[in-house]
Amino acid sequence: MPEDGKEAGGGGKEPAGKGGPALSAVDALTVKGRAPRTGYGRERFGSPWADTDSNKCPTRDDILGRDLTDVKRRAATCAVTSGTLAEDPYTGRRVEFRRGGGSEVDVDHLVALSDAWQKGAARWEPRKRIAFANDPLNLLAVDAGTNRSKGDGDTATWLPPDKSFRCTYVSGQIAVKKKYGLWVTRAERNAMRRVLAGCPEQRLPTGGNPTEAPARFTAR
Known part of the structure; x- marks a missing residue:
């Protein structure tokens, strides 16, 4: 059943670092109950890690190249073959990346795809869902094991073990939900408020890609 709340803001590209305080932005998000997961896949x-920004590099490699140090790439391609996550944001530890099975680094969606589906994305046009799944604002290279323990949890059910990163993490989720017009549950909003109460000046990150993928991309 819908709960009280206001309509969330829209998206598009914005200059980095110009977001307002995250704590204020929480109350601008629509608050509703979680919708069914029916139909999610x-x-x-869209296809995983589509090149929506047309730089001839899959999104996953873009994020690995952005977040890792000592990056090595396959000859004549943008494929990242190795690198180091000098300080994993979720645990604070150093993590090595090697391309292939058993990699210890994942690229995480701050707002999980399943969570988004249950909070508005089921109603979107396919190109908006593709944009969301590949938006750098919603992506972060992290420790693989910790990421998999998160699953599709929201702020009410999962937070990074490294408490020093929680304000940044929550502000990132708020920024993504604001940009794409996703709602939050009451429990989620309250959890966001609790985290940000300890960092009331935390600002929203901004930027990323447009909220609609180019016309050549399709999804169900």
């Missing part, structure tokens, strides 16, 4: 967000 990864394919509803």
Whole structure:
């Protein structure tokens, strides 16, 4: 059943570092109950790691190249073959990346695709879902094991073990939900408020890609 709340803001590109305080932004998000997961599948967000910014590099490699140090790439391609996550944001530890099975680094969606589906994305046009799944604002290279323990949890059910990163993490989720017009549950909003009460000047990150993928991309 819908709960009280206001309509969330829209998206598009914005200059980095110009977001307002995250704590204020929480109350601008729509608050509703979680919708059913019915119909969800990864394919509803397009092929994994589509090159939506047309730089001839899959999104996953863009994020690995952005977040890792000592990056090595496959000859004549943008494929990242190795690198170091000098300080994993979720645990604070150093993590090595090697391409292939058993990698210790994942690229995480701050707002999980399934969570988004249950909070508005099921109603979107396919190109918006593809944009969401590949938006750098919603992506972060992290420790693989910790990421998999998160699953599709929201702020009410999962927070990074490294408490020093929680304000940044929550502000990132708020920024993504604001940009794409996703709602939050009451429990989620309250959890966001609790985290940000300890960092009331925390600002929203901004930027990323447009909220609609180019016309050549399709999803179910």
